[in-house]
Amino acid sequence: MEIAIVTSVWRFLVAFSGLAFFSAMEVSFQFRKPLESRVKHYIRNLFLGLSNGLILHITIGGLIVAYYDVLAKHGIGVLNLLNLDSRTNIILSLIFLDFITYVWHRAYHEVPFLWRLHRVHHSDPDLDVTSASRFHISEVALSSIFKMPAGVLWGPSAIALAVHEAALGAAAQFHHANIRIPKPWESLIRRILVTPDMHHIHHTNKVVETNSNYSNLFSIWDKLFGTYTHLTEHEKIIYGLEEYPRLEEVSFKKLLLMPFGPHCGIGHNGKVTSILERMNK
Numbered sequence: 001m002e003i004a005i006v007t008s009v010w011r012f013l014v015a016f017s018g019l020a021f022f023s024a025m026e027v028s029f030q031f032r033k034p035l036e037s038r039v040k041h042y043i044r045n046l047f048l049g050l051s052n053g054l055i056l057h058i059t060i061g062g063l064i065v066a067y068y069d070v071l072a073k074h075g076i077g078v079l080n081l082l083n084l085d086s087r088t089n090i091i092l093s094l095i096f097l098d099f100i101t102y103v104w105h106r107a108y109h110e111v112p113f114l115w116r117l118h119r120v121h122h123s124d125p126d127l128d129v130t131s132a133s134r135f136h137i138s139e140v141a142l143s144s145i146f147k148m149p150a151g152v153l154w155g156p157s158a159i160a161l162a163v164h165e166a167a168l169g170a171a172a173q174f175h176h177a178n179i180r181i182p183k184p185w186e187s188l189i190r191r192i193l194v195t196p197d198m199h200h201i202h203h204t205n206k207v208v209e210t211n212s213n214y215s216n217l218f219s220i221w222d223k224l225f226g227t228y229t230h231l232t233e234h235e236k237i238i239y240g241l242e243e244y245p246r247l248e249e250v251s252f253k254k255l256l257l258m259p260f261g262p263h264c265g266i267g268h269n270g271k272v273t274s275i276l277e278r279m280n281k
């Protein structure tokens, strides 16, 4: 019960702080003029994010707490076998879990069934900090469950897991934010972290660009596995999906039904390819 409360409070605090900080940045350093009203966009995406959190809590909340509990009380997984100190555990876990997030994100694009769920996130015609909350509930639930065996095998400490969750959320809010970082700074940050310029390419309506720049926190994964794309003319980018070009096609109700809709008989790149096979190319 104690862990359940700490986990929920921690998640809420991190999400709310990031939202407050990056929305203030968007007011001061806005990059693009949004297509629809900022308030409407905020309300839709945040409502989706909040309802996802609530449904998750009611349905698999107990499983998530049990997962935290196992990691906190039992020294299992590779890192615990190595008897590492707390700081090393946090650093190695942050790197490993970010890699797992890259693999999982890539799977969402390459496996037809998973793309059905993930296209809700990609149907956003505008990008801002709230786009980091725009996911279908089935994707959020599936991702939470998928990461559990990886965590148990790896053995992050409970603190390392909390740091990873905070970094994951803050990174997503940062790279979706509608902000422009001055070029010299952006190039410097991009060497290590995913920047808005890098991630916004992942949200263009061109398949070849959407199927690139999958990294979440560290930019190295795309560079390492050949999925890195760089564009210079960001002003010409059109966000969203070609099959949902109009705002009325991405209303709240239609987002909920999107995984069951048409336009999705195949994966986003037109075929199913083994992720490992593509990574080894």
Ligand SMILES: [Zn+2]
Residues within 6 Å of the ligand: 105, 108, 109, 118, 122, 202
């Ligand atoms: Zn994606």
